[in-house]
Amino acid sequence: MTYCVGLMLNEGIVCLSDTRTNAGLDNISTYRKMFSFEVPGERIILIMTAGSLSVTQTTLAKLDEAATDTEATPKSSILLAPTMLQVAQMIGQTLSETSEKIANRMGSNASSASASMIVAGQRKDGEMRMFLIYPEGNFIEATADTPYLQIGEHKYGKPILDRVVTTETSLADAKKAVLLSMDSTLRSNLSVGMPLDLAVIEKDACRVTESRRIMDQDETFNEMSRAWSEALRDAFVGVKV
C-alpha cells in the first residue's frame, strides 16, 4: 500500500509521501513515490504515485523520456505542454496506456496492474493546480471546498485534514497537518512506512522551495508524534460526555 497526500492552499502546495512498497507482507522495499519535473522559475510538476510499482515506474520513465527528448514538442512533453490541464491529460493518457499494456500481459491478475497519481504544480503565468489521476487516466481536481487530495490508504489520515485544513491554512500549519495525517496512517497500516518525502512549492515560485526526506530516526518527527499522542490524550480527558 501507500499513503500520499497533497494540499493546495492560497500560499502554495504541500505534498507528503511514504516510501514503502510491498508484494505481500514478506517482501517489503523502499521506493521513492515522489518525483519532480522542474524548470526552476518556469515550471514545476510534482508527481506522487500509488499502486503497481511496475506501472508507476514505467509511466514515469516514459514521461521522462518524452520530456528530455531533443525533439520534444508541447504535445509530447509535460515540460512544454501549454497548461497544467494538458499536463494532467498527458500523464493520465500515459498512465492508462501503460497500465493496459501490463494488464494484458498479466491475464487474470490484471486487476493488480493499476495505479493512481497526484499531479501538482504551476507554470509561469499560470495558476497552481492539483489533480488526482485515476488508473483509467481520468482525473479530478482539488478545489477550495476540498483543498486536498489523497491516494493509497487515505482513511486513517483523513479526519485530521477534514478538521484543520482550508485554503487559508499557512504552509507551516499545512506541513504539520500532512505529517500528523501520515502519523495516524503509519500507526495503523503496516504497509505504509518511513522514510517520508516532504515537498513544498510556494505560490508563483515555480520550483520546489523546500524538500526534505524524513528518516525513521528523525527526532523532530518523533517528538511531534509523541506530542500529538499526548495532546490527543489530554483532549480526550478534557471532553465531557
Place this chain on the structure above:
Amino acid sequence: MTYCVGLMLNEGIVCLSDTRTNAGLDNISTYRKMFSFEVPGERIILIMTAGSLSVTQTTLAKLDEAATDTEATPKSSILLAPTMLQVAQMIGQTLSETSEKIANRMGSNASSASASMIVAGQRKDGEMRMFLIYPEGNFIEATADTPYLQIGEHKYGKPILDRVVTTETSLADAKKAVLLSMDSTLRSNLSVGMPLDLAVIEKDACRVTESRRIMDQDETFNEMSRAWSEALRDAFVGVKV
C-alpha cells in the same frame, strides 16, 4: 455499511452500534444492529451485526427461535449453552449456514450475502468474553493486548481507540471513547448514521446495566462532538513541528 465497536475492560463491556442500512446510496433505512439475549443475573449475550441485513435478520430469528423453543437444550439454545465459547460457536454455525443458504440462491451476487457479528457477554460464574465472528463462522476473541473489536467501517474510528483504550479504562471513559470513535466515523462515511445504540454490561452483573438510544438531535452527543473538534484543533495548534 455499518460501524459497531465493543470494548472488553476489567470493569465490564461497552458496546456501540449505528443503525444505518443501505442498498445503494438511494435506499437508506434505519435498522437496529444491537440485540440482547438476557436472563438477568444469570446470563447476558449481546450481539452486534454488520453486513447483509437478510443474513443477519434470519440468523437472529433462528437463534431466537431456538432459544425460546420449549424443548431447547444446551446444544440448541444460546441461553442454555454451558460456556460463552459454545455460544460463539453456535452463533458462528448459524451465521455461516444462513449465509451459505442465501448465497446459493443469489448465484453471482453471492458475495453480498455475507455478514459478521460481535458477540459479547457473560454467564453466571463464567468470565466476560467478547468475540468477532466472521462470515464463515470462525472467530477471534478480544484480549488484554487488544481489548476492542470492530465490525463494518473500522478505519476512521480506530486511531482514538488505539490511543486511549486499555483494559484498565473506566466504563465512563470507555463510553466516551466509543462515542468519539463513532463520531469520527459518522463524519467520514455517509453509510454510517444516527441514531446510535449504546449498551454497558458491568462485570458480573450478567445483564445490560445501561442501555441508551442516542438520537440525531441528542444535545449531549452533539456537544461532545463539538468539544472534541475544538479540543483536536487546540491540540493541533499546540503541537510543534
